[in-house]
Amino acid sequence: MLKRLMPHPILSVALVLVWLMLVNHVSLGNLLLGAILALVVPALTGPYWPNRPKVSHPFVAIEYVLVVLWDIVVANIQVAMIILFKRNADIRSRWVTVPLELTSPEAITVLAGTITMTPGTVSAMLSADGSCILVHCLHTDDPDGVRDDIKARYERRLKEIFQ
Amino acid sequence: MDMDLLIEFLVAFCLVVSGVFGFVGSFGLLKLRDTMQRLHSPTKASTLGVGGVLVASMVYFVAIKGDFTFHELLISLFLFLTAPISANFIAKTYLTRSGRDEELPATASEYGWSIHDDPPQISDQPKE
Numbered sequence: 001m002l003k004r005l006m007p008h009p010i011l012s013v014a015l016v017l018v019w020l021m022l023v024n025h026v027s028l029g030n031l032l033l034g035a036i037l038a039l040v041v042p043a044l045t046g047p048y049w050p051n052r053p054k055v056s057h058p059f060v061a062i063e064y065v066l067v068v069l070w071d072i073v074v075a076n077i078q079v080a081m082i083i084l085f086k087r088n089a090d091i092r093s094r095w096v097t098v099p100l101e102l103t104s105p106e107a108i109t110v111l112a113g114t115i116t117m118t119p120g121t122v123s124a125m126l127s128a129d130g131s132c133i134l135v136h137c138l139h140t141d142d143p144d145g146v147r148d149d150i151k152a153r154y155e156r157r158l159k160e161i162f163q
Numbered sequence: 164m165d166m167d168l169l170i171e172f173l174v175a176f177c178l179v180v181s182g183v184f185g186f187v188g189s190f191g192l193l194k195l196r197d198t199m200q201r202l203h204s205p206t207k208a209s210t211l212g213v214g215g216v217l218v219a220s221m222v223y224f225v226a227i228k229g230d231f232t233f234h235e236l237l238i239s240l241f242l243f244l245t246a247p248i249s250a251n252f253i254a255k256t257y258l259t260r261s262g263r264d265e266e267l268p269a270t271a272s273e274y275g276w277s278i279h280d281d282p283p284q285i286s287d288q289p290k291e
Contacts, residue, residue, distance in 0.1 A: 001197035018240075021233035076184055076211035079203055083191040093200055099271040116247035117210065122202050123247070124254035127270040134267065136254070138203040 007046040011057065038045075039156045053106040057160050064157045071118040071153075079120060082139050098150050099132045107162040108133070114154050120158035121146065170226045172228060174219045181215025188212055199258045206250045 006012055019034035020026055055061065057133040082091065102108050108126070112133060115123040127133075140146050191204025217235040225231050258267075258279050267276060274280050 018196050018237065021237050023233065024232050030250065064246045072207075072210055079191070079207045080184060080187040083187055083194060084205055088196055089197070091200070095266065095268050097268045097271055112251065113243070113247035116206055116250050117243065120203065120207075121204060122199070122250055122254060122257060124199070124251065126274060126277050128274040128277045129272055130282075131274070132271040134276060136199045136202070138200060 006039070006042060008042045008049065008052060011042050015041055041095055045069060051104075053104055053162060055161060056163070060157055060160045063142050064154075064161065067153070067157070068114055068118065075118045075120065079138065081152065082120070091139050094137045094139065094143050094146075096135045096146050097135055097138075098147050100130070100136055100155070101151075101160060102155060102162065103130075104162050105130075107158045111150075111158055113155055118154075121150070169282075170222060175221050177215045177219035177222065181212045181219070184215065185212030199254065202250055202253060206246055210242065210246065214239060221260070 015033040015038040016031070019037055020030060023030050084119055100108065100111075102111060108130065112123040112126075113157070115121050115133070120140065122136045122138075123133055124136050125134040135150070137143065137146055188204045188207075192201050195201045195204065217239055221232075221235045255278060258276075270276060274283060
């Protein structure tokens, strides 16, 4: 019964918090409206999201967010340097295939988003069975190093969080 | 008084940083050669561009106006949710239309990339 009513408890909590942050004022009326949203939205979207993801290590998740934020700042500076100071002829772009050990769709989504936001890489596509991800590298001389970096830095942490 | 000056320096610094990165992001769009390369500059260089403005806005409103809003945090949250997804859509559309399939590396499994190959069906799997 509770599962029917709240198919995604974390989503519901997140919706209430986002609603309160949007109106930027905590009052009983806003809390009530947020609670209604938190019940209606997961119920409406539930059929498209049948499995409830397991999140087991919240502290690793916080560590993950901090690592990614730091990497985004570094990525910005690196990409800016490449754009400004490298001639087009010297930029060697590569495709890199990263085999995935993650299986849950939520974890793969987070990984793909992270790859796009961080140093010189954009995630382009999954293989049809979801076992590897295609990554485009703006400039690298060492495609294997890029792959190992992604696996060691992000996928390892995501595996701890989602499995 | 000194404090105010310090905060103004901080706000100005954030604005200048964001302006520089916003400019580099747009410049990259012009300079780089093909679609996949161009995709790199708006997804990254502009994150810090927008982020700098948001940090400047937060510092200004907290320290000088004295009221705190969550809106900047929400804007960055929505940006982090939407930027990778739109980049992914652009990449997929480009790969589908460009017809340069032979450039792509092979997948690590027997199934091809998702724009060329169907996902494994339940009926494909061996019966237990």
